Amino acid sequence: MNIGIKAIEYFLPQKILSNADLAKTFPGWTEEKIYNKTGIVNRHIANDDEYVSDLAYCAAKKLFENHSIEPKDIDFVILFTQSPDYNVPTTACILQDRLEIPKSAGAFDINLGCSAFIYGLAVAKSLINTNIAKNILLITAETYSKYINPREKSVVTIFGDGAAAALISYSEASQIKEFDLGTDGSGAEHLIVSSSGVRSRRTENNNQDGLSNSLYMNGPEIFNFTIDVVPKSIENVLIKNNLTFNDIDFFVFHQANSYMLDHLRKKCYIPEDKFFINMSDTGNTVSSTIPIALCQAENEGRIKRGDTILLVGFGVGLSWGSTIIVW
């Protein structure tokens, strides 16, 4: 038996931030220009009283309902988030209770962003391989909007909120193969909310210490990092799986920004018909872009069961990872 992704669903909050809304905030920018530069039309934004646990709950409920999964079947909950309801306690524990998953299940949060889904598959596969769990609920959920200064053009145009839930189990057909993972913490400052942890409590006024309440992204540095690591990671993961470029039916990268994705596609010599870009109605949902893209690609008929798909996640940390799955 293999270990594979049995099912995925995703959830986006109702409230929408459109290019028309943004064009009003930033004179000189038109709806068309924002679309041309980002590939995004709408971003879904959590309400003031809507949090990561709510988005995660809705995604998991949808997974259970649409795939006839019973909460009692789940024996592990993994939540990847960087905007949890609380730092203390663990948001995955709250989800265990809200989703009525048995108390015998394990649960934890993992703090990773753009590379989260790849690491999630790695951790889930490991827990099953070591007989610790059999049916893992893997959730990615972010409300980066709560960190975003609405006047900060470079981030408000890109990021949207959302969550995805996947069931990872033993499987006849689907498979999670080998991984290539990597980290470069020297780039931590390039994508950061510097007041987001305990460090910011040293001073009463967060900004006194140069710590900012809002998300900072150094776009050029993040882009250069991506150009450096993505082609190498693809090469590494093909070698680890003993596969060649032509064995891959489809490529799904973290949906960071469609302009960057198109550049990476060309740089890696991936033909357009094997490459997925669809951010128009979601924006960059951080940890959920890859599972959302897999759902969308299946709905659009671009992937089918049995296809060999190469996944790459990269970003905040800086952290990256690749794997190959059989869908």
Added chain:
Amino acid sequence: MNVQTKLDLLEDMLELEQGSLEMTCKLESLESWDSLAAISLIALVDEHFEKRLTGAMIKEFKTVQDIIDFME
């Protein structure tokens, strides 16, 4: 690549009409020279010149001439 071709690439990137960009033109005077243009420029020099451009290097560019000089 000759200077005219480089100028064409920059005009295309900045969504300007062909022939509208002068070498002495100050970048800060261009409305479309913003954070997204920086990303576009990194992609452009990587694709056409196989050169790497950091954020700090982009900040040092003052005129169109500075960018053209980098494109070799």
